[in-house]
Every structure is written in C-alpha cells, then in structure tokens.
Amino acid sequence: MLDRFSAQAELYARYRIDYPPELYVFLLAHTARRGQAWDCATGNGQVAVVLAEHFAHVHATDISAAQLAQAPVRPNITYQVSPAEHTPLAAASVDLVTVGQAVHWFDTEAFNQEVRRVTCADATVAEWGYGLVQVYEDLDPLIRQFYSETMRPYWDENRWHIDDEYARIPFPFEEVQHAQFLVQRQWSAEWFLNYLRTWSSVVKYEKQHGQDPVLLIAEQLTQLWGQQEREVRFPVFLRLGKVS
Structure with missing residues (x-):
C-alpha cells in the first residue's frame, strides 16, 4: 500500500482544508440510521470528528x-x-x-x-475528493504549471483519478447520486506555500533531490500574491450510493 502522507503529517493537519457543512448535511440526509460509521483513510480525523457528533460510534482507520x-x-x-x-x-x-480524498x-x-x-443492509457509502486549488487569474497559470509540469514526474498515477472526479474508479452501489461543493478560504502566501508542501509529489521530489521544490515558485508566487490574504477555492466532488 502507498503511504504518501506520514512524512508531512503535521503540515497536513494544519494546512489541508476541511469540508463544508453542506457536505455533511447531504450525507446525513441520505443516512437513515445513526449507529456506527466508518471513516476510512481518516488521516488526522477531521471527518471522524464531525461524524462523531451524529453517530453513536465512529471507527476511523488509516x-x-x-x-x-x-x-x-x-x-x-x-482510531486504528x-x-x-x-x-x-x-x-x-x-x-x-x-x-x-483517498479512494x-x-x-x-x-x-x-x-x-x-x-x-448493514441499506447502508450509505460516500466517496469524495477535491480538485486543483483556484486562486486568481494572475496566479492560476503559475499554480497549474507547478502542478502539471514541474511536479508531474513525481505524482503517482493514482493522482490523476482526482482530475476526472473518480470516473474511472468503479462504484458498484445502488441509487447513486453526485454532488458538488465549494470550499473557500482566506489564505496568505505563506499559508498557501505550506499547503503545497503537503502534496505527495512535493514530498517525493524532496526525498529524491534533497531540496524543497516549492522554493522554485515561492518568490514569484509571493510577489504576485502580495501582503494581503487572498481567497482560495477548492472544488469538491462527491458520489454517494446504497449497499443493497
């Protein structure tokens, strides 16, 4: 199994996004029973903590x-x-x-x-992920180039399933529904650069070359970003089904 996130666990816990309340409202609306939930690939437990407010018990594995x-x-x-x-x-x-963000x-x-x-019978299964971050027109080309060109040799092939919203990953369940959400945050340039350091490709590059690849764009991005915080947007896609 691939473990691409242990090395940057502290950065991941601080700089990765959480998910909007609307996503959980959608999940709960399609889940009749509130006994036990399983948050698979829970990471730092951010989803498990929310589910724990609504379910008798949550099993969180990673x-x-x-x-x-x-x-x-x-x-x-x-947690296990x-x-x-x-x-x-x-x-x-x-x-x-x-x-x-794990399937x-x-x-x-x-x-x-x-x-x-x-x-159990009629249980709900929900899988979701989020695509490439969007900032502003002056920054997006630099971010896209870093993502798809500079980092491309260091992404595992699994990553490209995110770009097509899991279209190639089987989902053999019933009553399938799809939903879209948007995460919006106000970040400084420093915060954004640290978010980039949570990418598995960045960690892989650093292990191979002994250098932080984020520094390749840090100066240009910081100049374009300015001293103010900017809005960053993450498009979230979700699919949900029932176990027959």
Whole structure:
C-alpha cells in the first residue's frame, strides 16, 4: 500500500482544508440510521470528528500511525491503523462509510468487498475528493504549471483519478447520486506555500533531490500574491450510493 502522507503529517493537519457543512448535511440526509460509521483513510480525523457528533460510534482507520497521532480524541471514536481493504470491523455493523480524498489510493475491488462485508443492509457509502486549488487569474497559470509540469514526474498515477472526479474508479452501489461543493478560504502566501508542501509529489521530489521544490515558485508566487490574504477555492466532488 502507498503511504504518501506520514512524512508531512503535521503540515497536513494544519494546512489541508476541511469540508463544508453542506457536505455533511447531504450525507446525513441520505443516512437513515445513526449507529456506527466508518471513516476510512481518516488521516488526522477531521471527518471522524464531525461524524462523531451524529453517530453513536465512529471507527476511523488509516495506514499512517503518524497521521492518526494528529487526530483529536473523542469518547466515541476508535482510531486504528488498518488498510482500507482489510479492517478489524465486525461484519454487518456499519451504517455509513466515508472516504475523503483517498479512494484513489485503494485496491478498489478489495475495498468494495470490505465495504459490503462490514455494512448493514441499506447502508450509505460516500466517496469524495477535491480538485486543483483556484486562486486568481494572475496566479492560476503559475499554480497549474507547478502542478502539471514541474511536479508531474513525481505524482503517482493514482493522482490523476482526482482530475476526472473518480470516473474511472468503479462504484458498484445502488441509487447513486453526485454532488458538488465549494470550499473557500482566506489564505496568505505563506499559508498557501505550506499547503503545497503537503502534496505527495512535493514530498517525493524532496526525498529524491534533497531540496524543497516549492522554493522554485515561492518568490514569484509571493510577489504576485502580495501582503494581503487572498481567497482560495477548492472544488469538491462527491458520489454517494446504497449497499443493497
């Protein structure tokens, strides 16, 4: 299994986005029972913490112990180091399965089998991700070039599933629905550059070359950005289905 986020776990916890309330409203509207939820590839637990406000218990799994070490403790969340495809969860026990910005790293067939094993009848499965950040016209070409040209050799092929919104990843569930959301934040140039340092491609580049590739664009981006905070936008795509 690929673990691309342990090395930058602290940066990830601080500089990655969380998800809008509208996304959770959508999930809950399509989940009849509020017994147990499974947040798969929970990372630093940001989704698990929200689900814990609505479910009796949340199982939150991830392959990265370093990521889980960043997760907030809640009495009704159990964090466990576990691959997505083989978990310690009991059969037919889960009412909701969530995967945020991670299903493209899985063995899809094995994961879907595990989902069917652990879910109750009529359980909900929701998978989502977010595309390339958008800032302003003067900055977007620089960001796109860094993403698709400078970093291209360092992205795993899995990453390109994000660009086509999981269209090539099987989703063999019933009553499938799709939804779009938008995350908007006000960030300084420094914050944005640290967000770039959470990219798996950036970490891979640094391991291979011993240099931080963000510095290749840091000066130009900072000059274009200015001293003020700017709005950054992340388009979020989601698909949801029922386990028959």
